[in-house]
Amino acid sequence: MNENSKKLFKHCELCKNKSQNLEIGIFCTLTNNNPNFIVLCDQISFNENLEKKITEVNIAFEKTKREKNWVYSYFIIFLLMSLAMFVFTYKFNDYIANILSKSSGRPILIGSSIKIIFICISLVMLGYAFGALNRHRFDSKKNTGDKHELDAILKLYNIEYDIKISFKDRILMPTDIKTQLKIKKP
Structure with a gap:
């Protein structure tokens, strides 16, 4: 797998149209193919x-x-x-x-x-x-x-996103991690 394909799969990790099987790996359920866009996917749908x-x-x-x-x-x-x-x-x-x-x-x-x-x-x-x-x-x-x-x-x-993370822990052993995430979509 080349470096460009690895970068494209990173986009797919964020999409709800992603599927995976053992024969062809990660693929788009809309096109039934591996990702084949250049820079960004026009059909990406975040969830x-x-x-x-x-x-x-x-x-x-x-x-x-x-x-x-x-x-x-x-x-x-x-x-x-x-x-x-x-x-x-x-x-x-x-x-x-x-x-x-x-x-x-x-x-x-x-x-x-x-x-x-x-x-x-x-x-x-x-x-x-x-x-x-x-x-x-x-x-x-x-x-x-x-x-x-x-x-x-x-x-x-x-x-863009804004995330606030608070750790309640013992020394280096987080027991409770709370996050507040705000996503700003265009």
């Missing part, structure tokens, strides 16, 4: 799909914006913890070896095992730090792109 899509896209966009400070805090905390564990392992390497040699006489095996455990813990914390950051960056890019794409399609049809 609750439009309201649903606007709400979904804007909620995802706002959630990503709200998570930003938490994600960067999470990244910094786990990065600092990981670096502290690396420094601890490096600085106290000789100290641990001396203690173990006095107590057991076998500092190499036990000391090496402890160092490997500390390094593994450091790497796991580093993975948590960068994993959360990368997930947020991916989600942010996707949600921002979806919002710009939806807004561009609606601009073609001279449709």
